[in-house]
Amino acid sequence: MKLLVSRTLPDSVMAAARDRFAVTCRETTQPMDPFECRAALAEHDVVLTTLGDAFGAKAFEGTIRARGLANFGVGYNHIDAAAARAAGVEVTNTPGAVTDATADIAVTLILMAARRAGEGERLVRDGKWTGWHPTQMLGMHVTGKTLGIIGMGRIGQAVARRCHRGFDMDVVFWNRSTKEIEGARQLSSVAEVCAASDIVAVTVAATPETRHLMDEEALAAMRPHAILVNTARGDVVDEPALIAALRAGGIAAAGLDVYEQEPHVPEALRALENVTLLPHLGTAALEVREAMGRMALENAIAMAEGRTPPNPV
Incomplete structure (x- = not known):
C-alpha cells in the first residue's frame, strides 16, 4: 500500500x-x-x-x-x-491527542495578554526598560475573573478546568449543543458570553457555520477591559473586525495562535502592542x-x- x-x-x-x-x-x-x-x-x-x-x-x-x-x-x-x-x-x-497541549497554549496566551508579557519582553529586548516602578505596565489580574468559552468541546473543557481550578475563575460558555459541565454555566448566545466575560477563549471547531462566529457584533458585546484568545482556527474570528476593536479600545487585548490567512499575519495586527502573536504553537x-x-x-x-x-x- x-x-x-x-x-x-x-x-x-x-x-x-x-x-x-x-x-x-x-x-x-x-x-x-x-x-x-x-x-x-x-x-x-x-x-x-x-x-x-x-x-x-x-x-x-x-x-x-x-x-x-x-x-x-x-x-x-x-x-x-x-x-x-x-x-x-x-x-x-x-x-x-491535542487537547491538553492546545489548552496549555490557551492559558499561556491568557496570561501573556493579561499581564502584557509580549509588550514587556519587547521593552527589555529593545533596551528601553528604565527599571521597576509602582505603575509600570499594569495589566489584568486573572485570579477570580470570569472566563467565557466559545465552543465547549474537549479543548474548551480543558481550558475551563485549568482556569477554574488554577485561577478560581467563574466559567460561562456557549456551545452549539446543550452540555452539563461541572463548574461552568451555559449561556444562550455568543454575545451573552462575551458580555459576561473578562476573558473570552475561542475553542470551537472550524466549520462553515462557525466562520466569523466572532464577528463585529460579538466583539462589540465584549467589555473594554476584556481579552480575546483564539486557539481554534483563524477564520472563526473576523480579523479586520478584531483589528478595529483593538485599535478603538473596544477590547483591551488579544492573544492569537491562529490567523485567517495563515501564515500571513496582517501588518496592522503585527503593529499593535496589545496583541500577543504566536506561530500556531498549539500542539508544538x-x-x-x-x-x-x-x-x-x-x-x-x-x-x-x-x-x-x-x-x-
Whole structure:
C-alpha cells in the first residue's frame, strides 16, 4: 500500500509508517496545492494530510485511488469532507491527542495578554526598560475573573478546568449543543458570553457555520477591559473586525495562535502592542506530535486494510 505523507513528521512516526507502507514524503514544509492534492488522491492508497493542504472540492474531481485522508490534527477545515465522502474517500482526524497541549497554549496566551508579557519582553529586548516602578505596565489580574468559552468541546473543557481550578475563575460558555459541565454555566448566545466575560477563549471547531462566529457584533458585546484568545482556527474570528476593536479600545487585548490567512499575519495586527502573536504553537511539543502521528497512522492503516478507522470525522 502506498502512503503519501504531506510533510515530514517526527522520526518515530516516519519509521512506523515505513514499517507498514511504501511511503513517499514531500520534502517541503509548505502545504500541498490543489494540483498536488488531486495527484495524491490518484496515485496513493492513503494520504496523511497536514494543516493547510488544499483538499477542496476540486481535488476530488479527477481519478481517485485513495481510500482515505488521515489528517494530522483535530481541525480539518482544509478538507472538504462532504466532497471526500461523495467521492468515496474517508476522512479521519486526531482528537484527544491535542487537547491538553492546545489548552496549555490557551492559558499561556491568557496570561501573556493579561499581564502584557509580549509588550514587556519587547521593552527589555529593545533596551528601553528604565527599571521597576509602582505603575509600570499594569495589566489584568486573572485570579477570580470570569472566563467565557466559545465552543465547549474537549479543548474548551480543558481550558475551563485549568482556569477554574488554577485561577478560581467563574466559567460561562456557549456551545452549539446543550452540555452539563461541572463548574461552568451555559449561556444562550455568543454575545451573552462575551458580555459576561473578562476573558473570552475561542475553542470551537472550524466549520462553515462557525466562520466569523466572532464577528463585529460579538466583539462589540465584549467589555473594554476584556481579552480575546483564539486557539481554534483563524477564520472563526473576523480579523479586520478584531483589528478595529483593538485599535478603538473596544477590547483591551488579544492573544492569537491562529490567523485567517495563515501564515500571513496582517501588518496592522503585527503593529499593535496589545496583541500577543504566536506561530500556531498549539500542539508544538514532541510527545504531542508523536501521539498525533501515531493516531493518524492508526487511522491510515485501518483505511488501507478496509476497516472502519478509529477516528472518522
